[in-house]
Amino acid sequence: MMASIQKNGDKLDLAPKKFNMWIFIFTSSMFFAALTSGFIVYSGGKGHGLNVIMPSAFMYSTAVIILSSGTLFLAHKAAKNLQFGVQQLYLWLTFALGVAFFAIQVYGWYVLTYKMNVYLTDPNASRSFVYIFTGMHLIHIIAGLLLILNTLTGSYRNIPQVKNLFKMEMTSIFWHFVGIIWIYLYVFLLLNQN
């Protein structure tokens, strides 16, 4: 009985899996939308403004993550052109920029806490929100870094090009999304910092 089953043309049906990633992005957007709405409800309802000028670290991290989107784009392009060495190089660059972003964000926390006396456990929870936004975003960054590593491993193991491109696309969708989310959060914080 089992032998008589034919898989659909035996081709890998990857489109639905890529679609899964898009839906996950919706899910994740809802999560950040909920957090920022929570901020609005809190600060509006309680009359607690943020009153914190965002540390300049966040500006640098924004630049870094935009740059990393660029390098990932180049990696994708190289993968399409079968230049696997170039693909790996740009993937490593993206990975390094991602780690740098992570480090700058943590440095941003250090500045907030030790230089500006803005605490996670601030009685004004608008300020706690800054840590929640960045912290929850960093969890996404970790997931993105793992995806990049996964793509790199695949590339070094010479997996078939269809799969290599598939991994590349999944990583790209997610990483660009994570970048956009950070820009959204940063602009949101800038607009509400007074």
Place this chain on the structure above:
Amino acid sequence: MSTLAVHDHGVAHHDEHGHEHHKETFVSKYIFSMDHKMIAKQFLITGITMAVIAMILSILFRIQLAYPDKTFPLLTTLLGHFAPNGRISTEFYLSLVTIHGTIMVFFVLTAGLSGTFANLLIPLQIGARDMASPFMNMLSYWFFFMASVVMLSSFFVQKGPASGGWTIYPPLSALPKAMPGSGEGMTLWLISMVMFVASSLMGGINYVSTVLNMRTKGMDLWKMPLTIWALFLTAILGILAFPVLVAGVVLLIFDRSFGTSFYLSDIVLNGVAQPYEGGSPILFQHLFWFLGHPEVYIVIMPAMGISSEVMSVNSRKPIFGYHAMVYSLIGITVLSFIVWGHHMFVTGMNPFLGGVFMITTLIIAVPSAVKTFNWLATLWRGNIRFTPAMLFAIGMVSFFISGGLTGIFLGNAALDINLHDTYFVVAHFHLVMGSAAIFGMLAGVYHWFPKMFGKLMDEKLGYLHFWLTFIGAYLVFFPMHFMGLDGVPRRYYAFTEFASMQKWLTINTFITWAAIMAALAQVAFLYNFITSIFAGKKTTQNPWESNTLEWTTPVEHLHGNWPGEIPTVYRWPYDYSKPGAEEDFIPQTVPFSQTMSSNLPHDFEDNPAGLEALNKFNTTLKAEEKVK
């Protein structure tokens, strides 16, 4: 994908398909299965187990309500320090109602219902080999299973399970020292819920992706059965609503464990002022109910879809108003996101805002009434077969009507001042989403049992189960309306101690005995379910003479569902009793060219060639008649 290049990696090119043809072991077939049919069964059996546990919890607190002054030494034997001196303790009573609600809403009616039927029906009814990502599907079940274990494990910690109500409002849920149930029990509740949400999201993402990407040839959206429409929209609701709960829970966890004060302000605990200030407990309610209200539609919509399908098949009639059914489901989906405030009318909300939420809430009556009308119109003059599944589907409509009517009262901001947190609310939601959704689920179990297990369930036991449960549910919940109108508050341990409410003690005793009867009726179901799996009568391929695709698969399950090609779909799923047809059902896989005598002009709205063929057929038919 025009740049897709063929690239040969030479020796390093492993055969990616090599592992797919390996022999199935016990573990890969029954435990870590990636076959959607097996995962559906796993969800169903775990769901039923959780339902039985939640039912036992409800009987325990019903005993306390009916006999607040009696002692039952057996309870102490069974529950130990949760029931000292033969009586359930006050704290444990609160734990019981909390965990009963949590298990029923999330574990039974979300995962048990959607998990079972979305997994079983989506690939089978749209014509797909499996889900978009079978691996994620497997993970979805195992996260659900772990969530269930963690939730139940909270009965084994010293201070007992969470007890702040299934809505876990802070500050009770945010301060571990607030009451016994706020301690480890609450922590376990949160851990369990995080895993549950992960499970739900993985499942939901798969369901949406599968429905949108993997339909067989000819299966356009308007040829999908209503079950698929309902499960699809349910999954969308889950995807949009659960992340918001996660956001609320993340902030709650920070308040609980890291000293922030998102939800906490001006709190004195055991005479000691707490350092929290500036927080807003209402913020949690906003975040919770933004999930919580869609959640009740996540619970009821699959039941609606299942009932529509079962009622059409067993009335031997097309579902009345198929398009209206779909649009009303979409309407409910959209509206469910803008009504959450009706749970918060008495939180000191701006009356204008309350008015807005009141209007959006009452508008939901429109799609709900459309659906009810269509169900009744489907039954009207049908050639009804009263199978157990059909009875449960009709029961679902009955509960939806009687429970839905009271929703119109509760949706009024002014009336809610009186009715909020009374037994009126308890009666309302236990009928409209509790009993109705359970009946939809049971209708699905009876209807698709042959598809799941290849056996038929015993009908007589099914009838016994239906009538006892149906009557039992009304006897339990109907009197609660009157208690609520009299102002009896919900979640109270012994409200009959109040002089003004003493008169309700006899009613409480009555309700408890009705609940015990309804609970015993479930034994008939469990016996039927378990024995039928092993010793039931073998089913034929299409026992209900149904049109949908799942009945074209062989009775014996195989991974990939159809031996050979996936069938093509030519028509909608509701061609029952079509005038001129040879039989009273025409499966979706039968092309119009094979049913010339029953074709109608509107079958060819976007197919001029087909219409021409039909006209030609009809003229020759008429000419032949003239000759005769």
